[in-house]
Amino acid sequence: QSALTQSASVSGSPGQSITISCTGTSSDVGNYDLVSWYQHHPGKAPNLIIYGVSKRPSGVSNRFSGSKSGNTASLTISGLQAEDEADYYCCSYAIGGTIFGGGTKLTVL
Amino acid sequence: QVQLVQSGAEVGKPGASVKVSCKASGYTFSAYYMHWMRQAPGQGLEWMGIINPSGGTTSYAQKFQGRVTLTTDTSTSTVYMELSRLTSEDTAVYYCAKDPGGVGVAHYDYWGQGTLVSVSS
Numbered sequence: 001q002s003a004l005t006q007s008a009s010v011s012g013s014p015g016q017s018i019t020i021s022c023t024g025t026s027s028d029v030g031n032y033d034l035v036s037w038y039q040h041h042p043g044k045a046p047n048l049i050i051y052g053v054s055k056r057p058s059g060v061s062n063r064f065s066g067s068k069s070g071n072t073a074s075l076t077i078s079g080l081q082a083e084d085e086a087d088y089y090c091c092s093y094a095i096g097g098t099i100f101g102g103g104t105k106l107t108v109l
Numbered sequence: 110q111v112q113l114v115q116s117g118a119e120v121g122k123p124g125a126s127v128k129v130s131c132k133a134s135g136y137t138f139s140a141y142y143m144h145w146m147r148q149a150p151g152q153g154l155e156w157m158g159i160i161n162p163s164g165g166t167t168s169y170a171q172k173f174q175g176r177v178t179l180t181t182d183t184s185t186s187t188v189y190m191e192l193s194r195l196t197s198e199d200t201a202v203y204y205c206a207k208d209p210g211g212v213g214v215a216h217y218d219y220w221g222q223g224t225l226v227s228v229s230s
Binding site: 052097101102 | 113146152153154155156170171204206209214215216217218219220221222223
């Protein structure tokens, strides 16, 4: 299993929207609606923000949304805030376990 | 509230073993599977394995088969991850993460804070 592909970094200004993509294959992202996203502030525990492609856990801001098309999943963050600056990881079910993306560092300018 | 509290940083020598603990609270420990992941410096997260705290059934990623052992102590609501035959490539932050339960799920609703394992002679 190869890691899912994410761009290394993305940036945006407060109030703007950004989208992070996560590309897999027909064996993982493309075959299952089991994509999740995690926000990770270094030194802290990762935080689940999206599961099942587009579902938000209770307590997670509706500024976070997820979608999927073919083998690529996407996380959109609208109305960027300073506290959104973090690393973001996608994850997908695959036979034999789950696989993660390499992470995308979001910088809020 | 759900909390997963991991043990502190470890330093291990090449060829040795290391054991990391993850103490759970705030939910019925035996009712939810626990996973372990790791993140090596500059790399993404990597799933290592899963344990059912009720009964101790385990499943490991092929990459770690024969080197990782997950165990559980229900009396203290603690899960342990032991990694043997350490090499420098095992230097990473190790995380425990709780499975939310249910059929057809593949995500982790709560994570520990991470434990840095450094392998050095």
